[in-house]
Amino acid sequence: MSGSPERLAPNDPAMYDRLAGEWWRPRGVFAMLHWLAAARGALVPPAREGAVLVDLGCGAGLLAPHLKGKGYTHIGVDLSLEALRQAAEHGVLGVQGDVLAVPLPDSCAEVVVAGEILEHVRDLPRAVAEACRLLRPGGLLVIDTLAATAVCRWLAIGVAERLPRIAVRGVHDPGLLVDRETLVAECAKHGVALALRGIRPKLTDVAGWLFGRRDAVRMVPVRTTAVLFQARGRKRV
Numbered sequence: 001m002s003g004s005p006e007r008l009a010p011n012d013p014a015m016y017d018r019l020a021g022e023w024w025r026p027r028g029v030f031a032m033l034h035w036l037a038a039a040r041g042a043l044v045p046p047a048r049e050g051a052v053l054v055d056l057g058c059g060a061g062l063l064a065p066h067l068k069g070k071g072y073t074h075i076g077v078d079l080s081l082e083a084l085r086q087a088a089e090h091g092v093l094g095v096q097g098d099v100l101a102v103p104l105p106d107s108c109a110e111v112v113v114a115g116e117i118l119e120h121v122r123d124l125p126r127a128v129a130e131a132c133r134l135l136r137p138g139g140l141l142v143i144d145t146l147a148a149t150a151v152c153r154w155l156a157i158g159v160a161e162r163l164p165r166i167a168v169r170g171v172h173d174p175g176l177l178v179d180r181e182t183l184v185a186e187c188a189k190h191g192v193a194l195a196l197r198g199i200r201p202k203l204t205d206v207a208g209w210l211f212g213r214r215d216a217v218r219m220v221p222v223r224t225t226a227v228l229f230q231a232r233g234r235k236r237v
């Protein structure tokens with residue numbers, strides 16, 4: 001894959017700065033993040049004008065187009081200043097920070113989104129605690145991530161990271177994939193009852209995209225949550 005980072009440890013956040021020119025290329029190495037952002041945005045309901053949505057690990061703000069017209073003030077939290085700079089160009093108010101210690105007040109958000117970030121953090125319970133702390137009672141938590149299973153390690157790392165344009169080599173540390181039971185239990189501790197559903201790219205769309213006939217690929221539900229999954233739940237009032 002062109003632009004594959006060399007000599008960085010798996011999951012090194014510096015990767016995103018090296019690949020900063022790829023964020024908004026629909027056919028670049030982050031293409032699948034665009035497809036996932038569309039699927040994530042579909043889980044976010046419209047809100048009153050100005051309601052706060054906090055996007056943890058927002059990257060370059062790929063979720064922004066999928067929130068258009070829904071009323072939110074979109075706040076993005078990320079370590080990468082360059083990603084935040086690009087996110088700002090798409091209307092995201094950037095906060096540089098770690099999702100393990102977010103510099104935002106308790107209960108500030110109507111919606112907290114954690115898209116393709118939990119499989120990058122070294123302390124899942126802490127990341128979940130932070131996400132839930134930011135949510136107001138009754139607020140919505142929206143997640144998508146990769147499951148800690150052998151099949152996911154094989155597909156998402158062993159296979160996908162070797163396919164040009166599907167995933168970046170070395171972007172995932174297999175030891176950080178997300179244990180679904182732990183995720184559900186940690187959210188429950190903070191009053192958020194999560195419902196999970198598996199998703200995958202629609203294969204005919206992938207073929208169309210590979211042959212240049214489509215710009216984007218739709219994600220479709222699958223029965224298993226053992227690979228890529230979305231999760232959603234409201235915080236107890």
Ligand SMILES: C[S@@+](CC[C@H](N)C(=O)[O-])C[C@H]1O[C@@H](n2cnc3c(N)ncnc32)[C@H](O)[C@@H]1O
Binds near residue numbers: 016058100114
């Ligand atoms: C796979 S990208 C996902 C970006 C975005 N959520 C999306 O789906 O397009 C992961 C992002 O998380 C950021 N990141 C990784 N670890 C982080 C941490 N501990 N705190 C804040 N941001 C982090 C990276 O800089 C990167 O922008």
